[in-house]
Amino acid sequence: xxxxxxxxxxxxxxxxxxxxxxxxxxxxxxxxxxxxxxxxxxxxxxxxxxxxxxxxxxxxxxxxxxxxxxxxxxxxxxxxxxxxxxxxxxxxxxxxxxxxxxxxxxxxxxxxxxxxxxxxxxxxxxxxxxxxxxxxxxxxxxxxxxxxxxxxxxxxxxxxxxxxxxxxxxxxxxxxxxxxxxxxxxxxxxxxxxxxxxxxxxxxxxxxxxxxxxxxxxxxxxxxxxxxxxxxxxxxxxxxxxxxxxxxxxxxxxxxxxxxxxxxxxxxxxxxxxxxxxxxxxxxxxxxx
Amino acid sequence: xxxxxxxxxxxxxxxxxxxxxxxxxxxxxxxxxxxxxxxxxxxxxxxxxxxxxxxxxxxxxxxxxxxxxxxxxxxxxxxxxxxxxxxxxxxxxxxxxxxxxxxxxxxxxxxxxxxxxxxxxxxxxxxxxxxxxxxxxxxxxxxxxxxxxxxxxxxxxxxxxxxxxxxxxxxxxxxxxxxxxxxxxxxxxxxxxxxxxxxxxxxxxxxxxxxxxxxxxxxxxxxxxxxxxxxxxxxxxxxxxxxxxxxxxxxxxxxxxxxxxxxxxxxxxxxxxxxxxxxxxxxxxxxxxxxxxxxxxxxxxxxxxxxxxxxxxxxxxxxxxxxxxxxxxxxxx
Amino acid sequence: xxxxxxxxxxxxxxxxxxxxxxxxxxxxxxxxxxxxxxxxxxxxxxxxxxxxxxxxxxxxxxxxxxxxxxxxxxxxxxxxxxxxxxxxxxxxxxxxxxxxxxxxxxxxxxxxxxxxxxxxxxxxxxxxxxxxxxxxxxxxxxxxxxxxxxxxxxxxxxxxxxxxxxxxxxxxxxxxxxxxxxxxxxxxxxxxxxxxxxxxxxxxxxxxxxxxxxxxxxxxxxxxxxxxxxxxxxxxxxxxxxxxxxxxxxxxxxxxxxxxxxxxxxxxxxxxxxxxxxxx
Numbered sequence: 001x002x003x004x005x006x007x008x009x010x011x012x013x014x015x016x017x018x019x020x021x022x023x024x025x026x027x028x029x030x031x032x033x034x035x036x037x038x039x040x041x042x043x044x045x046x047x048x049x050x051x052x053x054x055x056x057x058x059x060x061x062x063x064x065x066x067x068x069x070x071x072x073x074x075x076x077x078x079x080x081x082x083x084x085x086x087x088x089x090x091x092x093x094x095x096x097x098x099x100x101x102x103x104x105x106x107x108x109x110x111x112x113x114x115x116x117x118x119x120x121x122x123x124x125x126x127x128x129x130x131x132x133x134x135x136x137x138x139x140x141x142x143x144x145x146x147x148x149x150x151x152x153x154x155x156x157x158x159x160x161x162x163x164x165x166x167x168x169x170x171x172x173x174x175x176x177x178x179x180x181x182x183x184x185x186x187x188x189x190x191x192x193x194x195x196x197x198x199x200x201x202x203x204x205x206x207x208x209x210x211x212x213x214x215x216x217x218x219x220x221x222x223x224x225x226x227x228x229x230x231x232x233x234x235x236x237x238x239x240x241x242x243x244x245x246x247x248x249x250x251x252x253x254x255x256x257x258x259x260x261x262x263x264x265x266x267x268x269x270x271x272x273x274x275x276x277x278x279x280x281x282x283x284x285x286x287x288x289x
Numbered sequence: 290x291x292x293x294x295x296x297x298x299x300x301x302x303x304x305x306x307x308x309x310x311x312x313x314x315x316x317x318x319x320x321x322x323x324x325x326x327x328x329x330x331x332x333x334x335x336x337x338x339x340x341x342x343x344x345x346x347x348x349x350x351x352x353x354x355x356x357x358x359x360x361x362x363x364x365x366x367x368x369x370x371x372x373x374x375x376x377x378x379x380x381x382x383x384x385x386x387x388x389x390x391x392x393x394x395x396x397x398x399x400x401x402x403x404x405x406x407x408x409x410x411x412x413x414x415x416x417x418x419x420x421x422x423x424x425x426x427x428x429x430x431x432x433x434x435x436x437x438x439x440x441x442x443x444x445x446x447x448x449x450x451x452x453x454x455x456x457x458x459x460x461x462x463x464x465x466x467x468x469x470x471x472x473x474x475x476x477x478x479x480x481x482x483x484x485x486x487x488x489x490x491x492x493x494x495x496x497x498x499x500x501x502x503x504x505x506x507x508x509x510x511x512x513x514x515x516x517x518x519x520x521x522x523x524x525x526x527x528x529x530x531x532x533x534x535x536x537x538x539x540x541x542x543x544x545x546x547x548x549x550x551x552x553x554x555x556x557x558x559x560x561x562x563x564x565x566x567x568x569x570x571x572x573x574x575x576x577x578x579x580x581x582x583x584x585x586x587x588x589x590x591x592x593x594x595x596x597x598x599x600x601x602x603x604x605x606x607x608x609x610x611x612x613x614x615x616x617x618x619x620x621x622x
Numbered sequence: 623x624x625x626x627x628x629x630x631x632x633x634x635x636x637x638x639x640x641x642x643x644x645x646x647x648x649x650x651x652x653x654x655x656x657x658x659x660x661x662x663x664x665x666x667x668x669x670x671x672x673x674x675x676x677x678x679x680x681x682x683x684x685x686x687x688x689x690x691x692x693x694x695x696x697x698x699x700x701x702x703x704x705x706x707x708x709x710x711x712x713x714x715x716x717x718x719x720x721x722x723x724x725x726x727x728x729x730x731x732x733x734x735x736x737x738x739x740x741x742x743x744x745x746x747x748x749x750x751x752x753x754x755x756x757x758x759x760x761x762x763x764x765x766x767x768x769x770x771x772x773x774x775x776x777x778x779x780x781x782x783x784x785x786x787x788x789x790x791x792x793x794x795x796x797x798x799x800x801x802x803x804x805x806x807x808x809x810x811x812x813x814x815x816x817x818x819x820x821x822x823x824x825x826x827x828x829x830x831x832x833x834x835x836x837x838x839x840x841x842x843x844x845x846x847x848x849x850x851x852x853x854x855x856x857x858x859x860x861x862x863x864x865x866x867x868x869x870x871x872x873x874x875x876x877x878x879x880x881x882x883x884x885x886x887x888x889x890x891x892x893x894x895x896x897x898x899x900x901x902x
Contacts, residue, residue: 039609040512060608064514068572181318183341183350186556187516187607199558206679206705211534212550214350243607245340245518246320354630357677364634364677364718395871402871403628500878500898528873531866533680545678554873562864563682563703566837568902578876581898586879 007113008054010144011085014111016049018083024109025080028065030058040065054085054144059118059126061237062086063093064193066103083109087118088134092235092270093193095139099274100233102196112140116150120242128238128251131155138271157259163252179219181246188240188250189226194233201225227253232261232278235270291455291466292474298453299329301469302378308468309374312346314339323377332378334447337423338599342524343377343384347408348391350521354404355547357533370407376465380416383428383599385440387524388414393591394527413465416441421482425600427613430488433597435481450476488613489620490594496585496619500577509580509615510573512608513555519579519602519610520553525595528552554578580615629869632675632720633659638695640715645778646702647746648711649687650674651695652719663696663724668731668753669860669888672723673868674698679709683865683883685750686724692756696721699749699781725868726887729754729832729858738766740824742843744773744815744835748781750860750887751834759792768795769824773815773835777805798822815839816846826851832858837902844891854892861887861894861901877901 015027031041031051038057042065043049062084069082086094091112097103114136117129133155135148163171186203189195202210202222209225210218227234236258240250262268267278293301305311306328313332315324321339323346326332356367388409395402396409419426419435428434438444442462446454452475457463499505520526530552537544552559555575561567569575583595596612603611639651652674654660663672666686673681682704688697702711713719731754739758743751758765770789774780780799790797800811800818811818815835824831831852833843840859847857863875863882870884878898880886894901 033609033611034614035609035611037609042507042511065512068511177318181320181322183518183521185517185521187514187518190514190516191607203558204705205532207532207534211548212351212530212532213534213548214550243514243516243518245522245605247318359677359718362636362716362718364720366631366634366720368628368631398870400627400629400869403630497898527871529866530872530874531680533675533678535678543678547680549872552872552874559874560864562837562862563701563707564836568837568863568900578899581878582873582876586876589879590881 004055007144008052011054011111011113012049012052014142014144015043015052015083016046018109019043019049020046023081024083026069027052027083027085027111028062029085029111030054030060030062052085054113056117056119058085058087058113059120059242061090061093061191061193061239063090063097064191064239066097066108066193067196070103079107081107081109083111085111085113086137086140087113087115088132088137089115089128089235089237091137091139092134093237095270095273096194096233096235096277098139099277110137110140110142112137112143114143114145114148116148126238126242127159128236129153131159134271139273157255160252160255160259163256175223176216176220178248179216179223182219182223182244182248183246184214184219184222185245187243187245188223188248191239191243192230193237194230194235195226201229223248223250223253227257230254231257232265232267233269234258290474291457291469291471292448292452293455293469294452294472295334297470297472299332302326302329302332304468305376305378305465309376311376311378312343313378323379334379334417336379338381338383338419338426338601339379340601340605341522342387342599342601343380343414344387344391344524344527346375346377347388347412348395348405348527348529351548351550352404353546354531354549357545357547359543359545360541368403370404371411373411375408375412376415377412378415378417380414380441381419381599382416382435382437382439382441382444383426383433383597384524385414385416386428386431386433386437386597387599389440390525390587390593390595390597391527393593394587398591413443413461414441415443415445415462415465418444418446418478419481420447420479422485423600425603425613426485426598427488427600428598429484430490431594431596431598435484436478446478448474448476449479452476454478488598488616490616491584491620493585493589495622496581499619499622500581503573505618506577507573509610509618510576513572513576513610514608515555515557515572515575516607517551517553517556518605518607520555521551522601522605524597524599524601525583526553528554554582576610580612583612584616584619629722630867632673632681632722633662635659635696635719635721637713637715637717637719640713643699643781644774644783647779647781648700648702650698650700650710650713650719652698652721653695654721659721663690663721665690666724667728668757669728669750670724670726671750671865671868671887672696672698672721672725674700674706674710675720675722676706676709676713677718677720680706681720681722682706682710683725683862683868685753685860685887687749687752689753689756689760691760699746699752701746722868726883727885729860729888731757734830735764736766736828738825738827738829739768740829740831740847741768741770742773742815742819742831742833742835743771744833744839744843745775745779746781747833747835747839748772749834751832752782752785754832755789759789759795762793766794766828768792769822770795770797771815771818771822772797772799773801773818775802777801777808777810814842816842819843819846819850823850826853826856830856830858834860837861841902854895855890857891859889859891859894861889863901 587595684698875882
C-alpha cells in the first residue's frame with residue numbers, strides 16, 4: 001500500500017537528486033498554494049524540492065507544459081531537459097508526444113506515480129478514475145509507489161450512456177445548449193497535451209474555418225473540430241472537462257470518438273509507446289490498419 | 290430611499306421586461322449568469338456572484354459594428370446600433386465598478402467608442418447589494434464594497450424583514466423606478482454578514498519596479514495555460530479583436546459584417562506581428578502584462594485600476610493563479 | 623452632411639492606381655470618395671498611418687507613404703503577408719476600399735529643419751520613411767545634408783527603386799543601397815544595413831537619424847548609430863505592433879503603458895529606452 005507521506009518524501013528526494021546532479025534543468029510537479037489549493041510547480045533549484053507534494057489533489061496533467069520547454073532559454077543553447085511527474089493518465093499523453101516527435105524521449109525524465117485516483121474540486125473522486133484501466137504509468141524512468149491496492153477498473157463506457165439514450169435530434173439540442181454556455185476561452189485546448197498547433201485551425205486570422213465570433217455556430221465547429229483532431233490521439237485525461245469554466249461535458253465528445261477508434265482499429269491512444277501516430281500507420285491490404 | 294414588497298418588485302420587473310430588454314441573474318443549467326429574461330419568474334433574487342460579469346451587455350463578446358454591402362464596385366456602409374432600452378437588474382456593485390473602469394478608456398479618452406457609448410446610454414443599471422463577500426471577493430480593498438452604490442443607477446438592498454429597499458442614485462435611476470409600486474417600509478437594509486480579509490494594493494510604481502524580475506513573474510505565471518478565462522470573466526478587461534466576415538453572396542450583392550470580439554492579452558498570438566515576431570512569447574510574460582496593465586498601465590494611463598476585486602479570476606483559474614497572491618507578493622517587497 | 627463621429631467607421635475609397643513595387647509588395651493609390659474623408663486627410667503628416675479595409679477580409683494599418691503635397695491620392699505600400707494584405711493584392715484599379723485615419727503621431731519635421739538627416743529603411747520599413755524623403759526634397763533648402771541608406775533581404779525586395787534617381791539627383795543628397803543577399807546581376811553593396819552604416823559613417827554633428835524596418839534591424843541600427851556618436855535624442859523610429867483599432871482602445875499595441883497607435887508610432891530612441899517593455 002502506497003503511503004502518501006512516503007511517496008511525497010520519495011518524490012522530493014528524486015527531484016533533489018535530479019536537480020543537484022544537473023540531470024535536468026527543471027522539475028515539473030505539484031505544490032500547495034497559500035490558499036491550500038494544489039497547483040503545478042516548476043522547480044529549478046534543488047533547494048526548492050521540498051515544495052513538491054503528492055496526493056489525490058494532484059489532478060493537473062503536467063505533460064502539456066512540455067510544449068513550453070521545447071526551445072532553449074538562450075540562442076545557441078540546447079533545449080532544456082525536464083523531469084515531469086505523471087499519473088497513469090498523464091503518462092499516456094507522453095507516448096503521444098513522443099510518437100508525434102514533439103518531445104525527444106531523451107530530454108524528458110519521467111517520474112511515474114502509482115495512482116489510486118484523484119478528486120474533483122468538490123472532493124469527490126474524479127469520474128475518470130472510476131474507469132481507469134492503468135493505475136500505473138505506462139512510461140516512466142522511475143516509478144514511485146507500490147502496486148496499487150485498487151485494481152484497474154474495466155471501462156464499460158457507461159459514461160456515454162446518457163448520450164446513447166438520445167436520438168440524433170436530442171443530441172444536437174443537447175450539444176447546442178452546451179455550446180451556448182461556452183465562452184470560447186480555449187482553456188480546453190490550452191490544457192490539452194495533444195493541442196499544440198502554433199496557430200489553431202479555429203483561430204486563424206483569415207477565418208478559414210470559423211471566424212472569431214463567440215457565437216454558437218463557431219463554438220460548435222470548434223468543439224467538434226477539436227474532437228476530430230484528437231481522434232486516435234486523445235488519452236482521456238479529462239483535463240478539458242475539468243478546466244472548463246462553464247461545465248461543458250467535453251469528455252463525452254472525446255470518449256465517443258475514443259470508442260469509435262477502438263472499435264474500428266483496435267487502437268487506444270497512448271497505452272503503448274508507438275513509433276508513429278495512429279493515423280500515419282498503413283496496415284496490410286484489407287485491414288483497417 | 291424607497292421600499293417595496295417582493296410581489297410589487299416582481300410586478301415591476303414584469304413591467305420592465307415588456308418595456309425594455311430586461312437582463313437579470315438567471316439559472317442556466319446549474320450556472321448563474323446574467324441573461325435576458327422574459328418575466329420576473331426567471332429572475333434570481335438569491336444568488337452569489339454571476340459567473341460572468343455584466344460587461345457583455347455593453348461590450349458584447351461578439352458585436353457587429355458595421356454592415357457592408359458591396360455590389361460590383363459600389364459599397365454601402367451601415368453602423369449597427371440596437372435601439373431598444375436595456376435594464377440590467379441584479380448587477381453586483383463590482384460589476385458596475387467594472388463598467389466605470391471601462392468608461393475611463395472607452396468614454397473618457399478621445400475619441401469615445403461609439404458603440405459602448407450607445408449601449409451605455411440605452412442601459413439602466415439596477416444593482417443588488419451582496420449580503421456577504423463571496424469566495425475570492427476583495428472589492429473593499431479596491432475602493433468598492435458589497436453595498437457600494439457609486440456606479441449604479443439604483444441600488445436594491447434586501448430588507449431584514451422581507452421586502453426590498455431601493456436607493457435611486459441617478460436621474461436614470463429615478464426614472465426607471467417610476468413604474469414601481471412602493472410600500473410601507475419595514476425593517477432595515479440587511480447588513481453585510483461577512484467581509485473577507487483585506488488585500489494590500491501597491492502603488493503603480495511598486496509594480497513597475499518589479500517588471501524586470503523574471504523569477505517573480507515565472508513563479509506566478511509559468512503554470513498559466515494562456516487560456517482566456519480570467520480575461521473573459523473579468524468585469525474590467527476590455528481588449529478586443531476585429532475582423533470581417535462574408536455573410537452572404539447573392540444576386541451580385543456581397544453582404545459583409547465587420548465584427549469585434551473579445552480578445553485576451555494572455556493568449557499566445559496576441560502580440561505576434563505579421564512578420565512572425567512575438568515580443569511576448571512566453572506564458573509568464575503575457576501574465577506579467579496582464580497584471581501590470583491592471584495595476585500599473587491602466588491607472589497610469591486612464592485613472593482607475595483595471596481590477597475591481599470581484600474574485601472571479603481566482604475561482605475560475607484552472608491552475609490557481611491568484612491575483613491577490615500576486616498583490617500580496619508585490620506589497621511585501 | 624454631419625455624421626456622428628465614429629472612429630471605427632472607414633471612409634469609402636477607390637483604387638486609382640496599383641503597381642508592383644517589389645516581390646510581394648504593391649503600391650496602392652486610393653482616391654477618397656466622401657467629402658468627410660477628403661477633409662480628414664487634407665493635412666496628414668509624414669509618419670502617420672491609416673487602416674485600409676479590404677471589405678470582407680478586414681483592415682490592416684499601413685504607413686501613409688506619400689504626402690498631400692505630392693498628390694490627391696493616398697499611397698500605401700502593402701506587403702502580402704497575411705489575410706488582409708493578400709486580399710488587397712487581389713484588388714485592381716476601380717475596386718472599393720475603406721480608409722480610416724489619419725492616425726498616430728508624426729515625424730517632427732519642424733524640429734528636423736536645418737539638420738543633416740540620415741534615413742535608414744529596411745525592406746517594407748522604407749514605406750513610412752518615403753514621405754520624410756519627399757518632404758525634404760520638396761523643401762530642400764530647409765534641411766541639411768540628406769543621407770539615405772536603403773536595404774532589403776534581396777534586390778527584388780527593394781522598394782521605390784524607380785525613385786532612386788530622383789533622390790540621388792537632389793542637392794546634397796546621397797543614396798546608398800545594400801542587400802543581405804545578392805541576386806543575379808547585382809553589382810551594388812552586399813551586407814546588412816548596419817554594415818553599410820558603419821561604412822558610410824555619417825557624422826552625428828547636427829544630425830538626426832530616422833530608421834524603420836524589422837524590429838531586430840531597428841535594434842541593431844540604434845546600437846550602430848550610438849557607436850558612431852549619435853545621442854538618443856538624435857535617433858527616431860516608427861514602430862508597428864499589430865494594431866487593431868488604431869485609436870488606443872483595443873489594447874493590442876501596448877508597450878508597457880504606451881500605445882504604439884496613440885503615443886506613437888513615431889518615437890525618439892530616448893523615449894523607447896525609457897519604456898518599461900521593449901519592442902523586441
